Amino acid sequence: GAVVSQHPSWVICKSGTSVKIECRSLDFQATTMFWYRQFPKQSLMLMATSNEGSKATYEQGVEKDKFLINHASLTLSTLTVTSAHPEDSSFYICSASRGGSDTQYFGPGTRLTVL
Amino acid sequence: QQQVKQSPQSLIVQKGGISIINCAYENTAFDYFPWYQQFPGKGPALLIAIRPDVSEKKEGRFTISFNKSAKQFSLHIMDSQPGDSATYFCAASMRGGGNKLTFGTGTQLKVEL
Numbered sequence: 001g002a003v004v005s006q007h008p009s010w011v012i013c014k015s016g017t018s019v020k021i022e023c024r025s026l027d028f029q030a031t032t033m034f035w036y037r038q039f040p041k042q043s044l045m046l047m048a049t050s051n052e053g054s055k056a057t058y059e060q061g062v063e064k065d066k067f068l069i070n071h072a073s074l075t076l077s078t079l080t081v082t083s084a085h086p087e088d089s090s091f092y093i094c095s096a097s098r099g100g101s102d103t104q105y106f107g108p109g110t111r112l113t114v115l
Numbered sequence: 116q117q118q119v120k121q122s123p124q125s126l127i128v129q130k131g132g133i134s135i136i137n138c139a140y141e142n143t144a145f146d147y148f149p150w151y152q153q154f155p156g157k158g159p160a161l162l163i164a165i166r167p168d169v170s171e172k173k174e175g176r177f178t179i180s181f182n183k184s185a186k187q188f189s190l191h192i193m194d195s196q197p198g199d200s201a202t203y204f205c206a207a208s209m210r211g212g213g214n215k216l217t218f219g220t221g222t223q224l225k226v227e228l
Contacts, residue, residue: 042221
């Protein structure tokens with residue numbers, strides 16, 4: 001149990017376009033989902049925390065108007081990178097946790113390349 | 116105060132040997148300490164986790180040692196195998212902080228034949 005999926009696994013887009021990444025908990029209800037960003041050979045950097053049905057909480061320095069997060073149901077959260085630029089190219093990873101649990105289960109990640 | 120310091124940055128171990136990765140933290144409010152394994156191009160996978168009321172936890176070849184007074188914890192991989200070659204991250208979180216994970220900088224482990 002505790003499987004998290006992401007779609008797409010990789011995406012290439014042109015500068016100025018928007019990209020949506022989906023994160024799904026397949027076999028449990030995720031009251032909280034987290035979005036991370038990881039650059040090559042670096043650690044994971046938390047971007048935002050989202051709770052089902054409420055607005056996401058963004059970490060300091062993360063532009064909420066650029067990285068739109070929606071957590072519409074207990075199994076789905078989406079991250080939309082708006083007006084993407086080459087500097088947004090990165091590995092985006094989501095994680096999910098059950099209510100009352102501090103264990104986070106991670107998705108396989110989405111490689112975003114902005115040309 | 117939110118940092119988790121991890122060492123070494125990279126580690127080479129012979130097959131069958133013991134791999135040891137260390138982490139240290141400052142915030143005494145942390146109450147959950149997981150270790151994650153990440154292969155290139157994949158998301159992190161939870162290996163093992165410990166809470167401060169326990170000094171050691173073992174799952175298969177993986178053991179966490181926890182020293183609350185020193186604010187340190189470590190991962191031991193016994194009988195290391197080439198398939199263990201990956202990047203390992205320690206992390207810490209606290210219930211009062213929304214269970215947000217603070218990650219260490221990662222250790223790239225290579226197990227040689």
